[in-house]
Amino acid sequence: MADPGATLLARVAAAVGPSHVLTAPDDLAPYLTDWRGRYRGAACALVRPGSTAEVAAVVAACSDLRVPVVPQGGNTSMCGAATPDASGTTLLLSLARMQRVRALDAANATMTIEAGATLAATQAAAHAAGLRFPLSLASEGSCTVGGVLSTNAGGTAVLRYGNARELALGLEVVLPDGRVWDGLRGLRKDNTGYDLKQLFIGAEGTLGVVTAAVLKLFPAPRSQATAFAAVADADAAVRLLGMLRARLADRLTGFELIGALPLALCRKHHPALPDPLPGHPWYVLVQADDAAPDAPTAAEVEAALGSAAEAGVVLDATIAQSQAQAAALWALRENISEGQRREGPNVKHDISLPVSSIPRFLAEAAEALSRTFPGVRFVTFGHLGDGNLHYNLSAPEGGDAQDFMARAPAANRIVHDLVAAYGGSISAEHGIGQLKRDELARYKAPVELEMMRRIKAALDPAGMMNPGKILPDG
Numbered sequence: 105m106a107d108p109g110a111t112l113l114a115r116v117a118a119a120v121g122p123s124h125v126l127t128a129p130d131d132l133a134p135y136l137t138d139w140r141g142r143y144r145g146a147a148c149a150l151v152r153p154g155s156t157a158e159v160a161a162v163v164a165a166c167s168d169l170r171v172p173v174v175p176q177g178g179n180t181s182m183c184g185a186a187t188p189d190a191s192g193t194t195l196l197l198s199l200a201r202m203q204r205v206r207a208l209d210a211a212n213a214t215m216t217i218e219a220g221a222t223l224a225a226t227q228a229a230a231h232a233a234g235l236r237f238p239l240s241l242a243s244e245g246s247c248t249v250g251g252v253l254s255t256n257a258g259g260t261a262v263l264r265y266g267n268a269r270e271l272a273l274g275l276e277v278v279l280p281d282g283r284v285w286d287g288l289r290g291l292r293k294d295n296t297g298y299d300l301k302q303l304f305i306g307a308e309g310t311l312g313v314v315t316a317a318v319l320k321l322f323p324a325p326r327s328q329a330t331a332f333a334a335v336a337d338a339d340a341a342v343r344l345l346g347m348l349r350a351r352l353a354d355r356l357t358g359f360e361l362i363g364a365l366p367l368a369l370c371r372k373h374h375p376a377l378p379d380p381l382p383g384h385p386w387y388v389l390v391q392a393d394d395a396a397p398d399a400p401t402a403a404e405v406e407a408a409l410g411s412a413a414e415a416g417v418v419l420d421a422t423i424a425q426s427q428a429q430a431a432a433l434w435a436l437r438e439n440i441s442e443g444q445r446r447e448g449p450n451v452k453h454d455i456s457l458p459v460s461s462i463p464r465f466l467a468e469a470a471e472a473l474s475r476t477f478p479g480v481r482f483v484t485f486g487h488l489g490d491g492n493l494h495y496n497l498s499a500p501e502g503g504d505a506q507d508f509m510a511r512a513p514a515a516n517r518i519v520h521d522l523v524a525a526y527g528g529s530i531s532a533e534h535g536i537g538q539l540k541r542d543e544l545a546r547y548k549a550p551v552e553l554e555m556m557r558r559i560k561a562a563l564d565p566a567g568m569m570n571p572g573k574i575l576p577d578g
Contacts, residue, residue: 112165112169116161119162125150138181146188146194147192148192150197155202159315165282167568171194172194173195173570175254175309175569177200177248177254178243182452183531183535184537199313200220203218203222205217208321214320215321216316218316227244250314253317256305258490260437267533275317277314288316329404330434332421332436333409333412334381335384335388340418345488345489357392358391360390374435384419389436451508453495453496454530462491464526473518483497530544535574544574
């Protein structure tokens with residue numbers, strides 16, 4: 105009898121070419137560990153198709169032979185969504201070769217691009233056409249279009265432009281049986297039944313493989329302002345958000361909250377970055393853009409911050425006077441995660457809450473966690489404008505980090521129960537993956553889980569697509 109593994113490798117090699125089928129341990133190693141180093145898996149092979157037809161042939165072979173498939177883009181998942189299990193029976197499917205811009209329709213303000221293109225390359229292609237693709241993440245140099253859609257990524261401009269879900273008009277998807285659904289339509293109105301693309305956005309590869317997308321583009325900003333402001337607490341930050349919204353309306357693109365500790369960790373591990381307003385407990389990074397070339401954006405931001413200072417909402421503020429200064433201020437925000445990673449292990453929470461509830465949540469969470477974990481350090485930052493906090497916890501100064509991490513489930517329970525009490529979400533933009541799969545059973549209503557399982561069973565009855573992700577057992 106033929107070896108099923110050998111049969112699979114022969115079929116996928118015939119589909120994509122032998123040089124794009126990797127089986128050597130050293131070749132596989134970089135793809136078997138997640139970005140955070142939390143999860144390690146094994147795989148029978150890594151396959152790198154170069155077209156949708158090749159993806160379909162690979163997935164069809166896996167379907168025929170009952171081999172699980174784990175799609176992988178830039179492998180930047182924060183929740184282990186792109187890491188296989190330890191069985192070694194899984195096939196890793198990398199979309200890295202599929203990077204083409206298939207079409208850019210400036211009049212329709214859309215771009216059709218393949219799933220393996222990085223987010224930075226997508227932004228650059230839009231920029232070259234005088235337009236903008238606004239989704240922006242710290243990992244944009246390595247995360248891919250397929251990945252950001254599969255996790256419904258958010259980033260720093262959600263306040264104005266929405267999550268990945270709001271930025272995609274159409275998808276092309278290889279289904280679990282190898283068939284291709286061509287939904288690449290650049291329509292802003294299409295009321296012909298169920299909006300199927302929404303099933304695959306945020307599904308983390310558990311329902312199919314996104315191979316291409318039609319993305320919305322926007323006018324490129326011609327007038328920009330970046331400001332950094334110090335505030336006394338989260339309540340002042342929320343008040344400042346309201347004042348800036350009233351003054352700037354949809355020109356307010358980003359509003360990031362940063363605590364003093366995450367800023368200190370960032371600068372500790374990136375000492376070349378500036379320290380613009382030292383000595384304050386909280387900071388806000390503000391971004392405002394306008395497509396009109398002569399818009400007085402900087403003056404409007406300065407006036408709004410001045411009014412906030414007169415009202416006692418802002419303690420101090422600075423406005424970037426050049427692109428270089430603006431980039432340096434954003435680098436302070438974008439390098440927080442890397443600074444924290446270098447500092448040591450930490451308990452991460454990617455949560456969302458009604459903006460109005462955030463000050464009360466922070467106060468209650470700090471009190472509850474400090475009782476259970478005396479000396480715990482709060483590394484809090486995130487996209488306050490859309491209610492998304494990265495509420496991370498580090499061990500007490502000089503404490504045993506490994507012992508602290510062993511108690512992470514207790515910290516998660518405190519944080520997530522309080523988030524649920526405030527009507528929030530335990531995953532705002534990082535997805536569920538492996539990390540929060542069991543937590544989902546606690547915080548999703550039974551009817552929600554039942555509907556999710558029915559959708560999974562309808563599209564992937566054999567459970568071959570990215571098994572062990574999102575849906576809890578049972």
